[in-house]
Every structure is written in structure tokens, then in C-alpha cells.
Amino acid sequence: MLDKLEFLEEKYKDLNAKISDPEIISQTSKWQKYVKEHAEIEPIVQKYREYKEVSDGIEDAKEMLKDKLEDDFRDMVKEELNELQKKEETLREGMKLMLIPKDPNDDKNVIMEIRAGAGGDEAGIFAGDLFRMYSRYTERQGWKMELMSSNEQGVGGFKEIILLIKGKGAFSKLKYESGVHRVQRVPATESGGRIHTSTATVAVLPEADDIDIEVSQNDLRIDVYRSSGNGGQSVNTTDSAVRITHEPTGIVVSCQDEKSQLKNKDKAMRILKARLYDKMQAEQNAEIAQARKSQVGSGDRSAKIRTYNFQQGRITDHRINMTVYKLDSFLDGDIGEMLDALITTDQAEKLKELNG
Structure with a gap:
């Protein structure tokens, strides 16, 4: 652990020099990247420096106790040594927690x-239920939600809905929602009272900015067309819908909810950037994820993560074997207890790996 901390202190000194270098200051995106990195490691470097001071104090006290001292003074040194050793242990535990690799996306907004x-x-009705659940949770957190794109189905609910959720730490909490959500209930249309099982998939992507990813206009094909669906007559009279194809990856994003072509294009670009950033990170993290024992927060969107059972009024998260019996309030956005448990489990797993 101390080797890692020593390395971080050297890196901190190096970053200090870089963010003061006029040549780097003139390159805005590079300078911003270094400033962000500097700010992220500063707290643990300060804690490490405090730890080294305390360790030096312990060595000094031990050296003093080797000499012949008057009883009163010896007792005072012993007491100080005891206090310093307690402080050293507290700092050591604190640094362990701080050494858990921080997800660089934790403070980002979310595209869900x-x-x-x-x-x-x-399944479409259940997708609508999940949309309302996350809307209510967003309100409870004091965050803001913006509809980016939606594709409604005729009987209520959605084939697909894409949202932007803005708020401090939004990704750090919602990233654990990526995966397959399963519902077991008797549909309103089911006359025989049989329980049906349906699923909806949730993808939680960090909103990417220009520092994270650059998209070349030469790689894009942009098509405009008439909106369709429940937009109203005014939407359908102009070519306001936008479809953007990223040709190197084949990723396609369409937006038609706004009456303005410009607004639809802006929303489509934000979704595209988030998907490209997510793809880039998934490729970079593939080897790490393979080596990791913990599956919590791995973002595997093919994995069944949670079951909502209406008959028993329960929600079970399969990753941490946690069941709560408060279905109504959970679907009303009271999901904080479950998210906190997922965060705690993930941190514990990472701490175990760090110690291993």
C-alpha cells in the first residue's frame, strides 16, 4: 500500500509542474485533464503526508524512550506515543478506502x-413503470430529468425511452441499474389470472463531454426526415426528425421528439457520444473486468439483475441477494436503500481485492 501512495505522491508533484507549465496551459483540453487528475489525487496525497508526519513522530518517541528519562516525562512520551499509534492506524484505514479505484465517471450526468x-x-408497460420509478427517484434526489427520445407503444408504456439525468453524483448511484429487470405479475389484460414474466433492459451511460471523446464530422452520416407518431400535426409538417449514423461503428441514433431539427440533432449527438464513450470504456475495461471477481456494478446489460414480484410485493436484487418487501414505494422511487447496499458491497469487494 505504501508503494502505491509513494507513487501517487510522485505523480502529484509531476501534475503540479504540468498544470503550471505555460505550454500546457495553452492547450485547454490537456490542461483541464491534468487539473482534474490533480484534484482527484490531492486528498489522498495530503492524507499520506499527514501519515508520514505521524510515523516520524512515532519513531522519534520510540528513540526518546530508549534514553534515561524522568518518570513524569517518560509517562508523557508514552502517552503521546499511544495517541500517535492510534492516529496512524486511523489514517492507514482511511487511506485504504481512498485507494479504492475511483470511477472517473462517478460525478457525471447520466444518459439512461x-x-x-x-x-x-x-414488457413495454413495465418499461414505463421503470421510467416513472427513476423519474420519482430523480425528484427525491433533487436532480433534473430531460426526455431525449421516446418510442411509445399503442397500449401504454414504451418500446424505448432515453433520458438525460442531471445531478451531482448521478452516475455513481445509477450505474448499478444497468442490466435486465424482470417483472412477475398478472397483466390487466389477463382474464385467467395467470402470472406473466416480462423483462426490460436498462442501460446507464455516463454523459460524455468533449474532453472524454472527440467525434469527427467526417465519420457521421446525418439524415433528416418527417417525424411520425404522437407528435401532433405541427411536428409532421417539417423534416425535423434526425438520424445520425456513426459509420466506423455502425451506431445509429434517431431523435424526433422536438419540433426543432437543431434540438433533435443536439440530443442525438449527446446520445451518440455517450454510446461511443461507453463502447470505448467497455473495450478498455474488458481485461480488468475479466480479472475482477466482483460483478456488482460491472454494467453487464445482458445480466438479469433484479426481479419485481407483484404477487408477493417483493423486489429481489440477484447480485447481492437482497430482498425488500415494499414494491409500491420502491416503484414510487424509494430505491435508495437498495442502491446504498449495492455501493457498500461493491466497495467491500474492491477493498478485498486491494488487500489481496
């Missing part, structure tokens, strides 16, 4: 994509 999975109309 909810899609109906298996189960026909019922």
Missing part, C-alpha cells in the same frame, strides 16, 4: 436508456 424486452405489450 430503457427498452422493452421479452413479454410483448406487458
Whole structure:
């Protein structure tokens, strides 16, 4: 652990020099990257420096106790040594927690994509339930939500809905929601009272900015067309809908919810950047994820993460084997307890790996 801290202190000194270098200051995006990195490691470097001071104090006290001292003075040194050793242990534990690799995306806004999975109309209705659940949670957190794109189905609910959620630490909490959500209930259309199982997939992407990813205009094909669906007559009279294709990856994003072509294009670009950034990170992290024992927060969107059982009024998260019996309030956005448990488990797993 001390080797890692020594390395971080050297890196901190190096970053100090870089952010003061006029040549780097003139390159805005590079300078911003270094400033951000500097700010991220500063707290642990300060804690490490405090730890080294305390360790030096312990060595000094031990050296003093080797000499012949008057009883009163010896007792005073012993007491101080005891206090310093307690402080050293507290600092050591604190540094361990701070050494857990911080997700660089934790403070970012979120682009959340909810899609109906298996189960026909019922899956779309469940996707709508999840949308309302996250809307209510967003309100409880004091965050803001913006609709980016939606594709409604005729009987209520959504085939797909894409949202932008803005708020401090939004990604740090919502990233654990990526995966397949399963619902077990009797649909309103089911006369025989049989329980149906349906699914919806949630993807939680960090909103990417220009520092994270650059998109060349030469790689884009942009098509405009008439909006369709429930936009109203005014939406359908102009070519306001926008489809952007990123040709190197084949990723396609369409937006038609706004009456303005410019607004639709802006929303489509933000979704595209988030998807490209997510793809880039997934490729970079593939080897790390393979080596990691913990699956919490891995963002595997093919994994079944949670079951919502209406008959029993329970929600079970399969990653941490946690069940709560408060379905109504949970679907009303009271999901904080579950998210906190996921964060705690993830931190514990990472701490175990760090110690291992």
C-alpha cells in the first residue's frame, strides 16, 4: 500500500509542474485533464503526508524512550506515543478506502436508456413503470430529468425511452441499474389470472463531454426526415426528425421528439457520444473486468439483475441477494436503500481485492 501512495505522491508533484507549465496551459483540453487528475489525487496525497508526519513522530518517541528519562516525562512520551499509534492506524484505514479505484465517471450526468424486452405489450408497460420509478427517484434526489427520445407503444408504456439525468453524483448511484429487470405479475389484460414474466433492459451511460471523446464530422452520416407518431400535426409538417449514423461503428441514433431539427440533432449527438464513450470504456475495461471477481456494478446489460414480484410485493436484487418487501414505494422511487447496499458491497469487494 505504501508503494502505491509513494507513487501517487510522485505523480502529484509531476501534475503540479504540468498544470503550471505555460505550454500546457495553452492547450485547454490537456490542461483541464491534468487539473482534474490533480484534484482527484490531492486528498489522498495530503492524507499520506499527514501519515508520514505521524510515523516520524512515532519513531522519534520510540528513540526518546530508549534514553534515561524522568518518570513524569517518560509517562508523557508514552502517552503521546499511544495517541500517535492510534492516529496512524486511523489514517492507514482511511487511506485504504481512498485507494479504492475511483470511477472517473462517478460525478457525471447520466444518459439512461430503457427498452422493452421479452413479454410483448406487458414488457413495454413495465418499461414505463421503470421510467416513472427513476423519474420519482430523480425528484427525491433533487436532480433534473430531460426526455431525449421516446418510442411509445399503442397500449401504454414504451418500446424505448432515453433520458438525460442531471445531478451531482448521478452516475455513481445509477450505474448499478444497468442490466435486465424482470417483472412477475398478472397483466390487466389477463382474464385467467395467470402470472406473466416480462423483462426490460436498462442501460446507464455516463454523459460524455468533449474532453472524454472527440467525434469527427467526417465519420457521421446525418439524415433528416418527417417525424411520425404522437407528435401532433405541427411536428409532421417539417423534416425535423434526425438520424445520425456513426459509420466506423455502425451506431445509429434517431431523435424526433422536438419540433426543432437543431434540438433533435443536439440530443442525438449527446446520445451518440455517450454510446461511443461507453463502447470505448467497455473495450478498455474488458481485461480488468475479466480479472475482477466482483460483478456488482460491472454494467453487464445482458445480466438479469433484479426481479419485481407483484404477487408477493417483493423486489429481489440477484447480485447481492437482497430482498425488500415494499414494491409500491420502491416503484414510487424509494430505491435508495437498495442502491446504498449495492455501493457498500461493491466497495467491500474492491477493498478485498486491494488487500489481496
